[in-house]
Amino acid sequence: MTNPKLASYGEVAKIADTAGVNGSSVVRCAQALGFAGWPALQREIRARYLASLTSEETFSTHDSSVSGPGHSAVLQDIQNLKEALESIDAEEVRAVIDAIAEARQTLVIGTGTFTAPGQVLAHLGATVGYPIAFEGRGAVHLSAALAGFGPTDVLVVVNVWRPIRDLINAARVAKDAGARVVVITDSTRGVFRSVADHLLVVPSEGVSFFQSVTAATSLTYGIVDGLAQRDPSATRQRLAEARRRWEALHTYERD
Numbered sequence: 001m002t003n004p005k006l007a008s009y010g011e012v013a014k015i016a017d018t019a020g021v022n023g024s025s026v027v028r029c030a031q032a033l034g035f036a037g038w039p040a041l042q043r044e045i046r047a048r049y050l051a052s053l054t055s056e057e058t059f060s061t062h063d064s065s066v067s068g069p070g071h072s073a074v075l076q077d078i079q080n081l082k083e084a085l086e087s088i089d090a091e092e093v094r095a096v097i098d099a100i101a102e103a104r105q106t107l108v109i110g111t112g113t114f115t116a117p118g119q120v121l122a123h124l125g126a127t128v129g130y131p132i133a134f135e136g137r138g139a140v141h142l143s144a145a146l147a148g149f150g151p152t153d154v155l156v157v158v159n160v161w162r163p164i165r166d167l168i169n170a171a172r173v174a175k176d177a178g179a180r181v182v183v184i185t186d187s188t189r190g191v192f193r194s195v196a197d198h199l200l201v202v203p204s205e206g207v208s209f210f211q212s213v214t215a216a217t218s219l220t221y222g223i224v225d226g227l228a229q230r231d232p233s234a235t236r237q238r239l240a241e242a243r244r245r246w247e248a249l250h251t252y253e254r255d
Contacts, residue, residue: 003018004048004049006018007042007045008042008045008046008049008050012026012027012038015038026038036086039083039086040086040087043083043201043203044188044189047160047186047203047204048187050161050204050205050211051161055209058206058208058209058210059208062206062208073206073207076205076207077215079203079205080202080204080205080212080214083203084202084203084215084219087201087202088200088202088219089200089201092198092199093200093219093223093226094226095198096156096200096223097223097226097227097230099154099182099198100125100130100132100154100156100182100223100227101130101230103131103152103153103154103180104131104150104152105132105153105154106122106125106130106132106133106153106155106156107132107133107134107135107145107149107153107154107155107174108121108122108132108134108135108156108158109134109135109136109142109145109155109156109158109170110134110136110159111136111138111164111166113210113211114158114159114160114216115134115136116217117213117217117219118134118136118156118158119134120217120224121134121220121223122134124220124224125223125224125227127238127239128224128227128228128235129234129235129238130227138166139166142166146173149173149177149179150178150179151178152179153174153180154180154181155171155174155180155181155182156182156183156184157170157171157181157182157183157184157185158185158213158216159183159184159192160184160186160202160204160211160213161186161204161211163190163191163192168192171183171195171196180198181196181198182196182197182198182200183195183196183198183199183200184200184202184216184219184220185199185200185201185202186201186202186203186204186211188201200219202215202216202219204216
């Protein structure tokens with residue numbers, strides 16, 4: 001807590017040396033706090049550290065000049081995806097897929113750049129026949145979208161970096177109505193933990209003043225695939241219907 005940058009990026013040996021203990025004490029400390037080990041605790045510390053910085057401070061923290069802007073972004077996302085393999089609970093993902101598949105309706109919400117994973121989930125999920133919609137405008141639009149929400153419905157919130165008030169309040173409204181709340185975020189101990197029935201944690205560190213949504217988007221692809229695989233025959237039928245609609249609407253130009 002007194003050395004958040006060091007704790008966010010330092011190796012176990014450096015953390016241990018700074019604290020005046022051995023490496024195994026660092027690991028035991030993480031486990032005593034309820035984490036699987038030091039990497040899991042470090043991800044949590046790093047998410048909180050980055051959320052504590054202003055956009056200009058976050059910009060100053062990163063330097064893409066070494067590998068070049070394009071390669072730096074790709075390398076960071078590769079690291080995020082590797083860490084996502086550890087941070088994402090497979091059983092939670094299966095539970096989320098089941099909840100969405102069995103829901104009367106699913107509403108996905110997010111704002112800013114965090115709308116991207118939400119739009120992917122809603123668009124592809126609806127394409128294979130599930131009643132999923134996306135709302136990214138907040139305020140009164142959220143109120144209208146949540147009208148009639150009840151125990152047979154699911155709310156999916158996409159919120160990494162700092163918690164957004166509209167999304168927190170929407171999650172609380174849905175929870176009070178008895179709906180199941182799914183949160184895709186980058187912190188296991190954040191404000192959403194108290195309202196989430198299912199918490200899916202993904203790394204979100206970017207290379208500049210913004211956070212990356214690559215891991216969150218990859219996760220939504222997995223959820224959509226899980227929905228599609230529940231009934232492959234029905235999915236093939238829905239995809240064929242979608243293709244016929246595209247043809248009727250002349251959606252795609254032929255090469």
